[in-house]
Amino acid sequence: MDRATAIFVDGIGTAAATSGILTQLQGRIFALLYLQPRALSLEEVAAELQQSKSNISVTIRGLVEWHLVRRTPIAGSRKDHYEAATNFWRVMQEVMERRFRWNLRQALAAASEAERALEQGGRGSDAPSRESAAFITGRLMGLRLFFTAVDTAIGAFTQGKAVDGETLRNVVPLMAPAHKRR
Amino acid sequence: MDRATAIFVDGIGTAAATSGILTQLQGRIFALLYLQPRALSLEEVAAELQQSKSNISVTIRGLVEWHLVRRTPIAGSRKDHYEAATNFWRVMQEVMERRFRWNLRQALAAASEAERALEQGGRGSDAPSRESAAFITGRLMGLRLFFTAVDTAIGAFTQGKAVDGETLRNVVPLMAPAHKRR
DNA sequence: TTGAGCGTTCAGAATATTCTAAACGCTCAG
DNA sequence: CTGAGCGTTTAGAATATTCTGAACGCTCAA
Numbered sequence: 001m002d003r004a005t006a007i008f009v010d011g012i013g014t015a016a017a018t019s020g021i022l023t024q025l026q027g028r029i030f031a032l033l034y035l036q037p038r039a040l041s042l043e044e045v046a047a048e049l050q051q052s053k054s055n056i057s058v059t060i061r062g063l064v065e066w067h068l069v070r071r072t073p074i075a076g077s078r079k080d081h082y083e084a085a086t087n088f089w090r091v092m093q094e095v096m097e098r099r100f101r102w103n104l105r106q107a108l109a110a111a112s113e114a115e116r117a118l119e120q121g122g123r124g125s126d127a128p129s130r131e132s133a134a135f136i137t138g139r140l141m142g143l144r145l146f147f148t149a150v151d152t153a154i155g156a157f158t159q160g161k162a163v164d165g166e167t168l169r170n171v172v173p174l175m176a177p178a179h180k181r182r
Numbered sequence: 183m184d185r186a187t188a189i190f191v192d193g194i195g196t197a198a199a200t201s202g203i204l205t206q207l208q209g210r211i212f213a214l215l216y217l218q219p220r221a222l223s224l225e226e227v228a229a230e231l232q233q234s235k236s237n238i239s240v241t242i243r244g245l246v247e248w249h250l251v252r253r254t255p256i257a258g259s260r261k262d263h264y265e266a267a268t269n270f271w272r273v274m275q276e277v278m279e280r281r282f283r284w285n286l287r288q289a290l291a292a293a294s295e296a297e298r299a300l301e302q303g304g305r306g307s308d309a310p311s312r313e314s315a316a317f318i319t320g321r322l323m324g325l326r327l328f329f330t331a332v333d334t335a336i337g338a339f340t341q342g343k344a345v346d347g348e349t350l351r352n353v354v355p356l357m358a359p360a361h362k363r364r
Numbered sequence: 365t366t367g368a369g370c371g372t373t374c375a376g377a378a379t380a381t382t383c384t385a386a387a388c389g390c391t392c393a394g
Numbered sequence: 395c396t397g398a399g400c401g402t403t404t405a406g407a408a409t410a411t412t413c414t415g416a417a418c419g420c421t422c423a424a
Contacts, residue, residue: 004300011292020202110193164344
């Protein structure tokens with residue numbers, strides 16, 4: 001691998017490692033493929049990155065799932081070949097939907113479950129007072145309000161629509177209890 | 183801790199673990215504080231979550247840095263007390279600036295460094311042919327084009343301005359070599 | 365029908381991360 | 395001063411993640 005590619009592979013690997021989306025190795029694989037004019041076999045990728053084939057096999061699967069890498073059939077070869085995808089917008093959509101929104105919904109689900117436990121579970125020995133319960137309900141409401149707004153915003157964005165920060169910022173005051181709002 | 187809180191703490195902890203931003207424990211700490219009407223001491227947090235004080239001490243620092251938790255002085259106590267912040271918009275800004283944009287710039291820097299290596303390092307034994315160099319330059323350009331657009335978009339968004347997906351989507355075709363564009 | 369050439373699975377080794385408890389240093393009441 | 399009561403640092407234990415190489419199963423040319 002030439003020096004420029006090596007630098008790019010290292011740099012993207014480092015960036016990927018702290019991205020929360022890809023692992024360092026996934027970043028390195030993508031970077032390598034991205035600078036290649038042709039698809040590379042699993043074996044070639046493993047050799048270039050000095051990793052075992054099994055590791056590349058498993059790791060590259062994630063890249064295919066994010067639509068960052070495509071498996072392309074090469075005439076006259078039984079080996080799997082991979083090439084980088086270049087539609088970064090598609091990748092971004094995928095990340096927003098499958099990671100961010102999914103994550104938001106996990107949080108929303110947690111809030112809903114807690115709310116339910118609060119309503120029905122009034123009888124436990126550790127049950128919160130009526131006052132505490134009201135406070136907790138308020139907080140859960142607030143979280144739901146904001147997270148739902150973000151979920152909606154991401155949905156609009158991935159559809160290509162416009163989204164603005166101001167709207168989200170304006171949700172924040174609504175999260176406060178009515179008597180504290182001004 | 184009451185059952186509703188326990189459920190919320192677990193749920194948010196699980197969500198946080200896959201967020202790429204917070205660790206599971208950070209999620210749990212935040213969730214606990216978020217449902218409390220008063221600030222808790224380090225010791226109380228550690229006790230509720232069954233963790234050592236040192237671990238909470240270190241972990242909660244990250245939450246304070248993301249502006250998810252505030253350290254609040256409690257009159258008549260020498261202990262540090264913490265309470266959840268509720269300005270999620272502020273947190274989002276922080277994450278977008280300090281994580282996403284910073285990450286994008288790492289990638290942009292990698293592209294620039296590679297480009298530089300390509301320009302000056304034409305003499306190495308492993309140097310790419312003129313043809314390969316042109317291909318690589320094109321790819322690096324493409325990546326820079328998209329990532330710069332995303333960086334700009336995030337910048338606008340955190341300023342409260344509107345941002346739309348369509349604009350980013352339209353960057354993608356520009357990434358292709360001119361002769362392939364239609 | 366066989367076996368060479370593949371990718372995948374899997375058990376365990378290597379490595380990185382998270383967590384604890386002891387040691388430390390600071391602050392402030394006595 | 396001095397020491398009790400804090401939070402922080404740190405060395406190493408506990409745990410989780412990443413990686414390897416051997417074993418496996420599939421496919422297809424011979």
